[in-house]
Amino acid sequence: MPQQHDLEKMVLDTSAILSGRFDTSSPQFYVTSSILNEIEKGKISRYLKMAETSMNVIDPDSSSVAKVVEAARSSGDIDRLSNTDIEAVALALQLGAVLVTDDYSMQNTSRILGIKSTGASIKEIGKVIEWIYRCTGCGRIYEKNTGTCAICGHALKNYPRSTRKIHEGPGKKPNSR
Numbered sequence: 001m002p003q004q005h006d007l008e009k010m011v012l013d014t015s016a017i018l019s020g021r022f023d024t025s026s027p028q029f030y031v032t033s034s035i036l037n038e039i040e041k042g043k044i045s046r047y048l049k050m051a052e053t054s055m056n057v058i059d060p061d062s063s064s065v066a067k068v069v070e071a072a073r074s075s076g077d078i079d080r081l082s083n084t085d086i087e088a089v090a091l092a093l094q095l096g097a098v099l100v101t102d103d104y105s106m107q108n109t110s111r112i113l114g115i116k117s118t119g120a121s122i123k124e125i126g127k128v129i130e131w132i133y134r135c136t137g138c139g140r141i142y143e144k145n146t147g148t149c150a151i152c153g154h155a156l157k158n159y160p161r162s163t164r165k166i167h168e169g170p171g172k173k174p175n176s177r
């Protein structure tokens with residue numbers, strides 16, 4: 001039996017999917033049906049195909065949606081959030097997942113609810129994703145992309161292991177005083 005590795009659940013919003021930064025064939029990714037609809041309407045079939053074949057499509061329960069609406073009302077973000085946005089935040093809440101979005105109001109609402117969020121354009125918010133590589137055959141995890149599995153010869157795919165904070169931008173020296 002291959003060793004179980006915990007891959008963090010991540011809810012991807014439309015911008016995150018379209019960023020192309022995420023290998024949506026990984027089982028760790030979740031979307032709502034309305035996010036899929038948005039992508040469908042954009043006729044970005046390449047992404048739709050990836051989404052259809054791989055991501056988990058779940059719509060949040062009504063109590064999670066209600067909590068998000070309440071938090072967004074209290075913060076004043078509610079007017080800047082579409083139903084699709086609210087559902088994405090609610091799904092992250094429900095699943096205990098990381099929300100991946102570039103939308104500031106979604107990030108802010110997530111923060112209020114204790115949901116971890118990260119930007120699709122990672123650089124902007126000072127976080128990076130550490131990638132690991134997993135064999136599509138036996139599931140063995142590799143730190144480096146060696147292309148194929150040394151054990152069974154299947155192709156490796158990349159997965160984000162986790163997010164971690166990095167220092168702001170290049171050139172800025174943190175903690176130098």
Ligand SMILES: [Zn+2]
Binds near residue numbers: 136138140149150153
């Ligand atoms: Zn293998």
